[in-house]
Amino acid sequence: MTTLTEAPPPLDPTAPDRKPPRARGRWTPYWLLLPGILWLLVFFALPMVYQASTSVQTGSLEEGYKVTWHFATYWDALSAYWPQFVRSVAYAAAATVLCLLLGYPLAYMIAFRAGRWRNLIMVLVIAPFFTSFLIRTLAWKTILADGGPVVGALNTLHVLDVTGWLGWTSGDRVLATPLAVVCGLTYNFLPFMVLPLYTSLERIDARLHEAAGDLYARPWTTFRKVTFPLSMPGVVSGTLLTFIPASGDYVNADLLGSTDTRMIGNVIQTQFLRVLDYPTAAALSFILMAAILIAVTLYIRKSGTEDLV
Amino acid sequence: MAAVTSLLNWFRRHLVVIAGLLTLAYLLLPNVIVTVFSFNKPKGRFNYAWQHFSADAWKDPCGVSDLCGSLSISLRIAFWATLGATALGTLIAFALVRYRFRARGAVNSLIFLPMAMPEVVMAASLLTLFLNMGAQLGFWTILIAHIMFCLSFVVTAVKARVMSMDPRLEQAAQDLYAGPLQTFLRVTLPIAAPGIAAGALLAFALSFDDFIITNFTAGSTVTFPMFVWGSAQRGTPVQINVIGTAMFLVAVLFVLAAMAVGKRRGKHKA
Numbered sequence: 351m352t353t354l355t356e357a358p359p360p361l362d363p364t365a366p367d368r369k370p371p372r373a374r375g376r377w378t379p380y381w382l383l384l385p386g387i388l389w390l391l392v393f394f395a396l397p398m399v400y401q402a403s404t405s406v407q408t409g410s411l412e413e414g415y416k417v418t419w420h421f422a423t424y425w426d427a428l429s430a431y432w433p434q435f436v437r438s439v440a441y442a443a444a445a446t447v448l449c450l451l452l453g454y455p456l457a458y459m460i461a462f463r464a465g466r467w468r469n470l471i472m473v474l475v476i477a478p479f480f481t482s483f484l485i486r487t488l489a490w491k492t493i494l495a496d497g498g499p500v501v502g503a504l505n506t507l508h509v510l511d512v513t514g515w516l517g518w519t520s521g522d523r524v525l526a527t528p529l530a531v532v533c534g535l536t537y538n539f540l541p542f543m544v545l546p547l548y549t550s551l552e553r554i555d556a557r558l559h560e561a562a563g564d565l566y567a568r569p570w571t572t573f574r575k576v577t578f579p580l581s582m583p584g585v586v587s588g589t590l591l592t593f594i595p596a597s598g599d600y601v602n603a604d605l606l607g608s609t610d611t612r613m614i615g616n617v618i619q620t621q622f623l624r625v626l627d628y629p630t631a632a633a634l635s636f637i638l639m640a641a642i643l644i645a646v647t648l649y650i651r652k653s654g655t656e657d658l659v
Numbered sequence: 660m661a662a663v664t665s666l667l668n669w670f671r672r673h674l675v676v677i678a679g680l681l682t683l684a685y686l687l688l689p690n691v692i693v694t695v696f697s698f699n700k701p702k703g704r705f706n707y708a709w710q711h712f713s714a715d716a717w718k719d720p721c722g723v724s725d726l727c728g729s730l731s732i733s734l735r736i737a738f739w740a741t742l743g744a745t746a747l748g749t750l751i752a753f754a755l756v757r758y759r760f761r762a763r764g765a766v767n768s769l770i771f772l773p774m775a776m777p778e779v780v781m782a783a784s785l786l787t788l789f790l791n792m793g794a795q796l797g798f799w800t801i802l803i804a805h806i807m808f809c810l811s812f813v814v815t816a817v818k819a820r821v822m823s824m825d826p827r828l829e830q831a832a833q834d835l836y837a838g839p840l841q842t843f844l845r846v847t848l849p850i851a852a853p854g855i856a857a858g859a860l861l862a863f864a865l866s867f868d869d870f871i872i873t874n875f876t877a878g879s880t881v882t883f884p885m886f887v888w889g890s891a892q893r894g895t896p897v898q899i900n901v902i903g904t905a906m907f908l909v910a911v912l913f914v915l916a917a918m919a920v921g922k923r924r925g926k927h928k929a
Contacts, residue, residue, distance in 0.1 A: 379757075379760040380754075382758075382911070383760075384749050384754055385746075386751040386810055386814075387766060389807060390773070393788070394772070401783065401787045404787045452678075455675050455679045456683060459678075463676050463679075473914045474687060475686060476914070477688050477910050477911045477914070478689070479868070480909070481693060482906070483885050489692040489693050491707050492708070517690065537685065537686070540685070544682075582713070590775070595777060597777055598778055598780060600871070615871075619779065619874070632787060638777060642775070646775055
């Protein structure tokens with residue numbers, strides 16, 4: 351749209367007039383990359399290898415572990431913990447959808463309707479980050495406390511009857527139920543949805559809205575046919591930034607949930623740090639990683655925004 | 660009837676703003692609660708129900724043992740992690756934008772993957788590495804982990820800035836007989852600075868607030884998030900809320916001040 355005002359394309363060093371040829375130039379990029387890439391290889395990639403190897407080991411803490419290619423660990427882990435896997439996907443998906451539904455109006459408002467309040471609202475969206483998310487999650491314990499105003503209001507409006515019937519809450523409690531965990535997940539990852547949505551909405555040329563209006567599109571049609579399709583990159587990266595961390599989260603399920611709301615992150619954490627069953631924990635973590643990677647790849651392919659990466 | 664219709668119309672026209680403000684309220688409600696409850700005087704060990712007003716905790720923010728110690732450990736880790744990740748990440752970002760080289764795709768994926776991985780997976784695999792190497796868990800293992808997961812975010816932030824930079828500025832500098840080092844220090848670096856600063860700020864926030872990876876790599880070292888996590892089991896002192904509120908206020912003031920300075924500068928230029 352505004353190609354003329356946009357920044358010039360990144361430098362292409364192969365173009366002869368761009369950079370004077372330097373003797374060491376050929377090796378420079380590798381020297382620049384070396385420390386950071388080495389760090390990622392040793393502390394990100396290598397641990398994955400160790401984890402894969404741990405998952406097929408057998409043994410005990412006292413006698414040590416040996417690689418025995420014991421793939422049955424995967425099967426055992428899956429059959430023991432498939433409910434937690436299913437629950438993680440369901441909670442993370444619910445939180446992602448809620449984040450999109452709640453975050454879109456906010457991002458839209460900041461981009462098109464906030465006027466001179468835009469910067470202040472942006473600050474307010476980001477500022478909660480600076481209070482530890484654990485403290486903020488604990489605050490939900492107060493907000494959703496038994497017999498508190500929120501639960502009381504939901505009770506009076508008979509919302510809890512409906513959610514109870516759906517199995518999202520139990521009795522007149524919200525804490526220690528799936529609803530509380532999903533509410534916490536939604537809250538914690540909402541900014542990760544709002545920010546990319548805002549970035550892609552803000553880039554939309556306002557004249558496109560006018561043009562749609564000139565062509566007799568009603569506001570809703572304009573949104574459906576112009577605004578929303580143009581904000582797709584934001585929707586895709588927002589949903590990824592919400593779903594991925596939510597699926598591995600164990601803080602919300604631990605602080606706001608109960609033993610019936612344990613997610614796969616809780617299982618991995620307990621197996622690793624309390625039970626010390628390293629092969630099972632490693633297998634579970636490996637399955638989670640593989641599932642996320644496959645899902646993300648398929649999703650990015652499907653939504654056709656591979657330039658996102 | 661007309662009044663109802665106009666009210667409905669008003670409502671429909673401002674529906675997006677109303678929904679947006681409600682979401683904003685949802686985002687800010689916990690901070691309000693944290694602030695209000697920093698003035699609470701709880702009865703038991705847990706600070707979840709309102710009793711009565713008291714400013715005791717504000718007068719003695721370090722009154723709980725280990726609280727301020729954990730805060731200082733977190734700040735130290737966040738400082739060094741920011742420094743490390745920003746340095747390494749900036750170098751990578753420059754290499755990615757400025758040079759063509761082999762294995763570019765592989766490098767890009769290696770940068771992207773840590774951001775597309777649930778934290779618990781990275782945390783668990785790092786712990787297996789440390790256990791296998793027999794490393795002593797503590798300050799250094801936390802620092803190593805934090806530099807690792809902050810790195811990708813710094814690269815992304817700096818890359819965006821360097822990419823939007825006009826390469827002709829550097830050519831101009833060289834035409835005016837600036838050497839490569841001089842060009843870099845006086846032209847390239849100042850232009851890239853906002854991106855580097857954004858990356859550093861992000862790294863600091865991520866490291867300071869990280870719990871999941873820290874929980875796996877900390878051993879018996881207690882960072883501030885670890886302290887809060889522990890207190891959720893043992894009893895939450897009011898001082899936690901005091902520190903949470905103070906951090907929120909400092910952040911908001913800092914950003915508002917930065918915005919005011921930016922505005923004044925913009926005016927001067929005009």
